[in-house]
Structure formats: structure tokens, C-alpha cells
Amino acid sequence: MRTRLAPSPTGALHLGNARTFLINWAIARQRGWRIVLRIEDLDTPRVKPGAVDGIVRTLEALGLDWDEGPLIQSHDLEPYRDAMRRLAESGMAYVSPESRGQIEDLAASAPQEGVHESVFPAALRPARMDSQFYEGGEFNWRFATPDEEVVFIDGFAGPQAIRPSRSIGDFVVWTKRQQPSYQLAVVIDDARQGVTHVVRGNDLLDSAARQLLLMRALGLEPRPEYFHLPLVRGEDGKRLAKRHGDTRVESYLGRGVPAERLIALLARWSGVPGVLERMTAGEFCRAFELSRLSSEDVVFSAADDRWLLEGRRG
Ligand code: GLU
Numbered sequence: 001m002r003t004r005l006a007p008s009p010t011g012a013l014h015l016g017n018a019r020t021f022l023i024n025w026a027i028a029r030q031r032g033w034r035i036v037l038r039i040e041d042l043d044t045p046r047v048k049p050g051a052v053d054g055i056v057r058t059l060e061a062l063g064l065d066w067d068e069g070p071l072i073q074s075h076d077l078e079p080y081r082d083a084m085r086r087l088a089e090s091g092m093a094y095v096s097p098e099s100r101g102q103i104e105d106l107a108a109s110a111p112q113e114g115v116h117e118s119v120f121p122a123a124l125r126p127a128r129m130d131s132q133f134y135e136g137g138e139f140n141w142r143f144a145t146p147d148e149e150v151v152f153i154d155g156f157a158g159p160q161a162i163r164p165s166r167s168i169g170d171f172v173v174w175t176k177r178q179q180p181s182y183q184l185a186v187v188i189d190d191a192r193q194g195v196t197h198v199v200r201g202n203d204l205l206d207s208a209a210r211q212l213l214l215m216r217a218l219g220l221e222p223r224p225e226y227f228h229l230p231l232v233r234g235e236d237g238k239r240l241a242k243r244h245g246d247t248r249v250e251s252y253l254g255r256g257v258p259a260e261r262l263i264a265l266l267a268r269w270s271g272v273p274g275v276l277e278r279m280t281a282g283e284f285c286r287a288f289e290l291s292r293l294s295s296e297d298v299v300f301s302a303a304d305d306r307w308l309l310e311g312r313r314g
Contacts, residue, residue: 001033003197004190005059005066008040009051012248013058015300016201016232016240019266023229023293024199025064026285036193037069040186042179044074058249062259063281071193079188080180081133083218084141084173088133092217093173094126096142120169122147133174141174143183143214150209155227156290157202162209171210187211191220202228203239227290230297232269240300247300252308261311269298278311 005021007013013021028035037056041047056070087093125144133141147165154160164171173184180188190198190211198208205228215223234244252262260278267276267284271292279287 001031001196002036002194003028003033003199004036004038004069004193004195005064006038006040006186006189006200007055007059008043008046009048009055010043010046011048011051012054012250014240014247015249015262015266016247018058018062018249018262019232019269019298020199020201020229021059021064022062022263022266022281022284023270023288023290025281026288027199027227027290028197029285030288033197034068035066036071036195037066038189038193039070039072040182041072041074042185043182044177044179054250058253061253062249062263068193071189073185073189077180079192080174080185081135083184083188084133084180086218087143087173088129088141089131090217091129091131092144093133093141094129094144095137096120096124096140096170096172118169119167120171122165122170125170135174135178138176140172140176142170143173143210143217145170145210146213150212152208152212152226154205154208155197155225156293157205157226157228157295160205160209162206164206164210164213167206168210173214183207183210183214187214187218187220190224191215191218191222194222195224196222197227198224199227199229201231203231204228229293230295232298232300235299235301237299244300245305247305255309256312257308258311258313261308264311265304265308 003024005024039052084093145165149161149163151161171183172181175181208226232240234240240247249262260280263281263284264276264279267279270288271294272287
């Protein structure tokens with residue numbers, strides 16, 4: 001059994017990412033899954049210099065560890081090219097004309113809530129598809145999404161029935177920047193790293209269906225079990241982001257807030273009972289129970305921020 005921590009170095013870890021990683025790590029340690037670290041740095045325009053080191057240092061400062069990796073996606077694109085060759089040969093991917101440029105930029109990244117994704121209809125597929133994958137042009141390659149419902153049981157969110165042909169249509173698998181898209185890279189890496197359990201934010205629930213279709217098209221195994229967890233939001237109900245102030249874990253650490261204070265807040269947000277002032281990752285792991293995790297999103301409030309800062313080392 002194997003899971004992965006898969007941060008994108010598009011910015012520093014904030015409290016929302018930290019909660020998901022902490023829970024993923026704790027479940028893995030409780031159940032004896034191996035943990036692989038993977039740096040998802042293919043979304044190059046959004047990758048921030050220094051973010052990889054910052055994320056690794058922050059995970060370590062919180063007391064998380066892993067057994068393998070990091071695998072850094074950008075270091076070797078050959079496994080993704082190989083997948084593209086297979087998709088093209090089997091008529092499941094095709095060159096998509098530049099004229100749909102408006103929606104292309106979004107396609108490289110992991111989808112985020114609030115970012116509108118256009119449906120790309122099968123009707124726009126070319127009459128004749130190339131059976132050879134090639135690179136170099138200013139165009140994307142899309143997956144010819146089969147029109148079917150994908151059914152799976154999410155280990156946290158329950159039974160799912162998602163029809164990607166309706167929610168997204170033909171999605172990008174290789175971008176005009178000559179890189180695999182998030183969706184393609186994830187399935188290749190989950191398979192080659194032997195990932196059996198995926199724990200992540202529920203903004204990626206819809207993507208799971210796309211990923212299952214891609215895995216089947218490529219004959220990849222194992223089919224992972226998914227756990228899509230609620231997100232952390234600001235008081236305005238929006239997903240935690242810059243507008244909610246500086247909620248980066250490294251900023252709190254830099255201001256003297258101990259990791260144990262941060263974990264105590266994440267624990268309170270994760271259904272761990274008791275009055276918690278400070279907690280280590282190890283203590284969190286012993287106390288956390290997935291069945292007590294609320295399916296409601298968490299709200300990060302100004303009071304939480306004050307509470308963290310009150311815990312600064314004197
Ligand atoms: N790298 C993605 C993110 O940070 C997570 C992808 C995944 O877990 O599949 O949003």
C-alpha cells in the first residue's frame with residue numbers, strides 16, 4: 001500500500017494544504033502505507049523559484065516524513081511522452097487547434113474551485129486523427145473522452161458517479177508548452193510510483209473521474225482508492241488564498257509560532273477531541289480518526305490567526 005504527498009511548487013504551503021498533508025500522512029502512518037513525495041512542477045508559468053525547498057522544509061518542520069522521493073516531474077518527460085505515443089496510436093488523443101486558446105491555459109494546472117472550465121465537446125474532434133504523437137507546434141493534444149459515467153466509491157466522500165464528457169469534454173493531456181498536463185502526469189506518476197491510495201482536497205473530485213478514464217485508456221494499474229477531503233476556507237466562504245492574509249505555514253513559523261501550535265489548530269480542524277494547546281505530528285497521528293472528520297469545509301477565522309500568534313515563543 002502506498003500513498004503520495006504531491007505538492008505543487010506554485011506557492012508556499014498554506015494552512016489548508018498543511019491540513020490535507022497532515023491528514024494524508026497520519027492515515028498512512030496509522031495504516032502502514034508507504035509515503036512517496038512527488039513535486040508536481042510541470043505547471044511552469046506558475047512555479048515559483050525556491051518553492052520546492054520551502055515546501056520540503058515546511059513539511060519537515062511540521063514533523064512529516066516520507067519513505068521515497070522526491071520524484072520531480074520536470075526532470076524527465078519521457079514517461080509522459082511514451083504515454084502520449086500510446087494514446088495517439090490508439091486514436092484516443094488528437095491535436096487540438098489553437099483557436100480554443102482561451103481555455104488552454106487553465107488546462108495545464110490542477111483545476112481549482114471557482115476557475116471556470118469550459119466543456120470541450122466531442123463535436124470539435126477532427127475527422128481524421130493523427131496516429132503519431134509529435135511535439136513542436138503551438139497546439140494542445142486532447143484526450144477523446146468517452147461518453148460514459150465513471151463510478152467509484154470515495155473512501156471519504158462516498159459513492160460517486162461522474163460523467164466527464166458532460167462536465168469537461170475532451171481535456172488537454174499535452175500542452176502547447178510541450179509538457180504533459182496535470183491530468184496526464186498524475187496518472188503516469190501514480191502508476192509508476194505504485195500509488196494505491198490518493199488523499200487530497202475535494203476540489204479534485206471531478207478530476208478523479210478523468211484520471212480513471214485515462215488510466216483505463218493507458219492500461220495503467222493499480223486503480224487507486226481515493227479520499228477527497230473538505231477544504232479550508234476564509235470567513236468569506238472562499239477557498240483559502242492570499243486574500244485571506246498571510247496564511248503560509250512558513251510565515252507563522254518565521255514569526256515564532258511553534259509547529260506544535262499549528263498542528264493543534266489543524267487537529268481542532270480535523271475532529272480531534274479535547275482542548276488542544278500544542279500537539280506534535282506524532283500525537284496527531286495517534287489521536288486522529290478519519291471517521292470523526294467533518295464533511296463540512298473548515299473556516300479559518302481571524303480568531304484562529306490570533307490564537308496562533310498568542311502561542312508564539314516568548
Ligand atoms: N499537486 C496538486 C495540488 O497541489 C495535487 C494533485 C493531486 O493530489 O492529485 O493541488
